[in-house]
Amino acid sequence: MIRVRKYGEVTDFCMGRTIGPVVPYAVHAFLIGDTLIDTGTVYAQEEFLDALKGSSLSTIINTHHHEDHIGNNLALHNAFGASIHAHEKALPFLADPKAIGLKAYQRIVWGLPEKSQGQALDSRISCAGRTFDVIYTPGHSPDHVCLFNPDTGWLFTGDIFCGRTVRYLRRDEDFSLTLSSLKRLAELDVTTLFCSLKGIVEDGKAALEAKISFMERLAAEVLELKESGYPPCRIRRKILGREDAMYYLSTAHFSKEHVIESILFPAAGCPSD
Ligand SMILES: [Zn+2]
Secondary structure (H helix, E strand, O other), rough: OOOEEEEEEEEEEEEEEOOOOOOOOOOEEEEOOOEEEOOOOOHHHHHHHHHOOOOOOOOEOOOOOOOOOOOHHHHHHHHHOOOEEEEEHHHHHHHHHHHHOOOOOOOOHHHOOOOOOEEEEEOEEEOOEEEEEEEOOOOOOOOEEEEEOOOOEEEEEEOOOOOOOOOOOEEOOOHHHHHHHHHHHHHOOOOOEEEEEOEOOOHHHHHHHHHHHHHHHHHHHHHHHHHOOOOOOHHHHHHHOOOOOOOOEEEOOOHHHHHHHHHOOOOOOOOOO
């Protein structure tokens, strides 16, 4: 499945694998000028190549290495000759996607990407005559970047935003690093977010601030219960409820439990860029 929508100079491609009557966790990729930000899932490859017919594509930027963001790197490089750029920590996963260690549900929903060769991103890039700052935003993954254009206030957020609330985190996500990254982004004069999960979010700054407030309130509540002597599983049940389908379908890769644990036991230190 692929849906194409224009937003000013940006084309939004929303794509996913159709499984029976549903498309679970569709992902967005964005084209601006001849630059494509993320390449979606390998399961939408034919439709994506069709949708891009007539476009000129010289540059691919991956916001991070996850399989639904690098899925069509190789096909698009082969079709258009586009060069591929990502944070240096992402490059080994582009070269060997098996190293991502995909779980069965990830292979079913998004698929294993083909190998591709990327180059480390510079601190600024040009697309469609505009300059975008590359902002290092770890938390969702250690190699995550966002792209910001100060003239328009457009911010391409990859998977660091993904909505105003949080109920689940992946086992490898870091709550406090994500919050720090979001706070850095909220200091910018943001207008529109281009989010890989939610698509185009027009009240971008308010959306970022809403998510930050939600996460701060959640963390305060968790720590208060900890002070009152609650163990992590009771804190989880009281604040977020029981684990649900997300937990079981992802074989515990996404869980409410990890939201609580990541607040209670933050990873030591902050990775440098
Ligand atoms: Zn991701």
